[in-house]
Amino acid sequence: xxxxxxxxxxxxxxxxxxxxxxxxxxxxxxxxxxxxxxxxxxxxxxxxxxxxxxxxxxxxxxxxxxxxxxxxxxxxxxxxxxxxxxxxxxxxxxxxxxxxxxxxxxxxxxxxxxxxxxxxxxxxxxxxxxxxxxxxxxxxxxxxxxxxxxxxxxxxxxxxxxxxxxxxxxxxxxxxxxxxxxxxxxxxxxxxxxxxxxxxxxxxxxxxxxxxxxxxxxxxxxx
Amino acid sequence: xxxxxxxxxxxxxxxxxxxxxxxxxxxxxxxxxxxxxxxxxxxxxxxxxxxxxxxxxxxxxxxxxxxxxxxxxxxxxxxxxxxxxxxxxxxxxxxxxxxxxxxxxxxxxxxxxxxxxxxxxxxxxxxxxxxxxxxxxxxxxxxxxxxxxxxxxxxxxxxxxxxxxxxxxxxxxx
Numbered sequence: 001x002x003x004x005x006x007x008x009x010x011x012x013x014x015x016x017x018x019x020x021x022x023x024x025x026x027x028x029x030x031x032x033x034x035x036x037x038x039x040x041x042x043x044x045x046x047x048x049x050x051x052x053x054x055x056x057x058x059x060x061x062x063x064x065x066x067x068x069x070x071x072x073x074x075x076x077x078x079x080x081x082x083x084x085x086x087x088x089x090x091x092x093x094x095x096x097x098x099x100x101x102x103x104x105x106x107x108x109x110x111x112x113x114x115x116x117x118x119x120x121x122x123x124x125x126x127x128x129x130x131x132x133x134x135x136x137x138x139x140x141x142x143x144x145x146x147x148x149x150x151x152x153x154x155x156x157x158x159x160x161x162x163x164x165x166x167x168x169x170x171x172x173x174x175x176x177x178x179x180x181x182x183x184x185x186x187x188x189x190x191x192x193x194x195x196x197x198x199x200x201x202x203x204x205x206x207x208x209x210x211x212x213x214x215x216x217x218x219x220x221x222x223x
Numbered sequence: 224x225x226x227x228x229x230x231x232x233x234x235x236x237x238x239x240x241x242x243x244x245x246x247x248x249x250x251x252x253x254x255x256x257x258x259x260x261x262x263x264x265x266x267x268x269x270x271x272x273x274x275x276x277x278x279x280x281x282x283x284x285x286x287x288x289x290x291x292x293x294x295x296x297x298x299x300x301x302x303x304x305x306x307x308x309x310x311x312x313x314x315x316x317x318x319x320x321x322x323x324x325x326x327x328x329x330x331x332x333x334x335x336x337x338x339x340x341x342x343x344x345x346x347x348x349x350x351x352x353x354x355x356x357x358x359x360x361x362x363x364x365x366x367x368x369x370x371x372x373x374x375x376x377x378x379x380x381x382x383x384x385x386x387x388x389x390x391x392x393x394x395x396x397x
Contacts, residue, residue, distance in 0.1 A: 033371045036381075040373035047286020047377075051314050120315030127316065127397040128284060128377070130346040135372050138349055 004115065005056055006077065009067075010196060011106070012052035013078035014167065016068060017203070018099060019045030020210055021082060030089060041096075041132050048125045055117065069211045073204045081163035083200040093143060094156035097136040098164035098180065104133060105175050106168060140183065158189065165193035238306050243269045243276055246300040253289040253296075254376055257334040260293050264322025267313060276306035281318035284377035284397070320378075320396050331394070332360045337382070339394035347396060352380075359384035360391055367391075 022042035029035035053064035060067065081099060086092050107129065110122035143149035157180075164180070165173050173193070181188055247269070248261040260266060267279040278297060282290045294310050301308035320339035323331075328338035337360045352372070356365045364386025371381040372395075379392040 033373075036371060036375075037373040040377055043286040044284065044377055045286070047284065051285050117314075123316035124285065124314060124318075127319075127346075130397075131372055131395060134347070134349045134352070138372075 002059065004118075005059055008052050008056045008118070009077040010079075011110075012049045012056065012068075013076045014082050014099075014103070015045040015052070016049035017076070017078045017206065018082035019043075019049060020206060021085065022096075024085075024087060025092070037135055041135070044128050044132070048128070051121055051125075055121075065214070069214050073199060073207055076199070076203065076207075077196060078199075078203070079163070079167040079196045080194045080198055080200050081160065081167055083203040083206065084160075084163070085202045085206070088156075090143065090149070090152040091156040091160065093136070093139045094153060094160050095163075096132075097140050098157070098160055099167065100129065100133045100136045101179055101183075102164055102167040102172075102176050103129060105172050105179070109172060137183075144184075154184075157184070161188055162191045163194045165191070166195045238271060238274070238276065238304055240269050240271055242304055243271070243278075243301065243306070246304060247278070247297060250293070250296045250300055253292040254287075255331070255334070255336065257330045257336075258323075258327045260297070262324045262327030262330065264324065264327075265293065265318060266297075267317065271306075274305065274307050275309055276301045276304075277309045277311065279311050279313050281313045281315075281322075283318060285314075286377055320394060323394075335360050335391060336379070337391055337393040339396040342396055357382055357393055359386060359389070361389050362387035 019042045022038045022045065025038040026035060026042070029038055049068065050064055053067045056067050057064045081095060081102075084095065086095055104126075107122050107126045111119050111126065113119045113122070140153070143153040161180075165176065168176055177188060244261065244266075247266055248259050250260045252258050252260055252263055263283065265281050265283060267281050268277075269279075270277040278301070280294065280297070294312075297310055298308040319342050321342050323338065331338045337357060340355070340357070353369050357367050358365050359367050359382075362384060364384055366385040367382045368385065369380065370383050370390065374381045374392055378395055380395055381390060382393045383390050
């Protein structure tokens with residue numbers, strides 16, 4: 001596997017898996033606006049994943065669906081942060097904001113890549129991610145301003161912090177430390193990142209569910 | 224004036240780029256049929272090479288399910304002209320809501336969708352979306368408030384007009 005395919009898969013798998021996790025709120029979010037927001041964010045993330053899988057598929061001589069769905073759990077390159085099943089609001093918001101903040105840093109670096117095709121896609125993705133970041137920050141501000149919300153959010157952020165660091169390569173992590181610390185106005189604990197390459201047990205369950213329809217159809221079925 | 228040989232009159236007239244643009248301009252956006260895909264600005268270029276018709280297509284929002292439908296409608300329209308379609312999907316930052324034509328924007332407004340504000344040098348902020356001057360497509364008032372950043376499709380957010388007390392859909396700027 002080339003370095004380029006590895007990079008594309010890391011970003012695409014993050015977006016696909018988190019898109020799936022976000023879609024788990026469809027129909028059951030605390031109120032209708034968030035039901036719509038998380039569903040729409042999920043749709044965007046899966047759209048980004050698809051575009052990146054197309055590039056991978058072209059390099060590997062296959063199609064995007066095969067890349068997205070036909071791998072074994074250990075072959076995914078997603079970060080453990082996006083794999084966690086977190087159907088609890090404070091943790092959902094904590095994960096959403098930590099991921100979007102890390103993803104913004106990653107996109108900034110990809111937009112400056114000398115791989116012009118990847119830089120162009122990153123720029124396009126970033127136009128949509130702006131709205132995800134505004135949404136996540138709006139929720140962080142809201143919870144931080146609430147006597148009940150703040151401790152719950154802070155606890156969730158501390159729990160997920162090692163996972164958030166694991167989304168980025170080593171050289172981009174200090175930027176995440178700075179941005180998250182500045183927003184929360186405190187120093188984050190100095191912890192070992194939960195690195196990409198390790199997988200949460202929940203990933204296999206997610207993939208089992210996500211690929212069940214595809215696996216039930218005969219090979220070569222057209223959708 | 225030179226009279227062309229008789230045989231030339233019996234041939235199928237050659238396709239022109241204008242013919243292709245014209246049929247593409249008749250294809251409605253699958254989700255917002257009030258405007259065409261040409262009004263939407265997703266067709267960046269049309270080139271001809273004999274019967275091969277090469278179209279550069281710049282998608283809107285990347286997860287928009289209408290994109291595949293647009294693509295197949297373009298292919299059908301080009302085949303209808305006797306051409307062989309080649310749709311090239313350009314995935315870079317070249318499509319913006321600024322590419323929606325002036326005519327397209329008016330069609331959107333008339334149908335109750337507030338057209339997008341112009342793309343600025345810096346990405347939008349929550350303050351701008353909450354306090355900016357967004358005009359109600361129904362009554363024209365700018366006394367409107369943001370209800371939800373997200374809406375029924377990726378390209379729209381929801382606002383509420385205090386003037387006529389109607390909700391409306393506002394195109395996001397990208």
